[in-house]
Amino acid sequence: MVTESIKNIFLSASVPLPDRDAKYIESADIIAIRDAVIALTTVVLPYHRIIWGGHPSIxxxxxxxxxxxxxxxxxxxxxxxxRWFEKMFPKDNNKFENIVFTDSQGDISSSIKHMRERMLSENEFAAAIFIGGMNGIEDEFKMFVEYHPNALLIPVSSTGAATKIVYDNLLPENLKNTRLEKDYGYMSLFQKFLMDKI
Known part of the structure; x- marks a missing residue:
């Protein structure tokens, strides 16, 4: 296992909830979202570090x-x-040794924003991967680009939902690639677009 040059990879992902904005659930491919997260984790974890904001589906x-x-x-x-979500933490949280708890800010929106600001400012990132998701994906994409303008950006458009919106509307044209839109072979996709470039 390579440990000398561990790089941080930011993961922004979630499975859209049916009771939220229809524009996310309509294009979401739930199986693709899960497959992409599993493939990314399998490819990256032996060599690098994944950092993410806790989500019960991820x-x-x-x-x-x-x-x-x-x-x-x-x-x-x-x-x-x-800590805003303290009463709703997934049981799997307890299985991770490296958890950074951020303080509740009095309301859900401010608390999430505070957590994202800490997460993106306290770490250097080589790349960011965006998978599925809802409005938080759009927010995290904009914040990530602001904090890490030179990092690699990989929105996996084939997973649909907010990531497709990010890919279509926020990703610079020169970074778009048909494989991100249509390729469901996520292991080889992450090897080519991420591991071969960082």
Missing amino acids: TPLIYYVMQKLGMNIQDHVKLYQS
């Missing part, structure tokens, strides 16, 4: 891959979690 998938890989790679994951 954190268990990352732990599942850690178990499957059978490696003691706790230092290759870092989870940020706002």
Whole structure:
């Protein structure tokens, strides 16, 4: 396992909820979202570190891959979690050693913003991956670009939902690629677009 040059990869992902904005659920490919998160984690974790803001649909998938890989790679994951959600934390949170808890700011919107600001300002990132999601994906894309303008951006448009909106409307034209729109072979996609470039 390579440890000397561990790089931080930001993951912005979630499975859209049916009771939220219809524009996210209409194009969401739930199976693709899960497959992409599992593939990303499988490809990245042995060599680099994934940092993400805790989401109940994503954190268990990352732990599942850690178990499957059978490696003691706790230092290759870092989870940020706002105390605003303390009563709703997924049980899988307890399985991670590197959790950064951020203070509640009095309301949900301010608390999430505070958590994202800390997460993006306290770490250097080589790349960011965007998968599925809702309005938080759009917010995190804009914030990430502001904090890390030179990092690699990979919105996996084939997963639909907010990531497709980001890809279509926010990603510079020169970064668009048909494979990000149509390729569901996520293991090879992340190898080519991420691992071969960082």
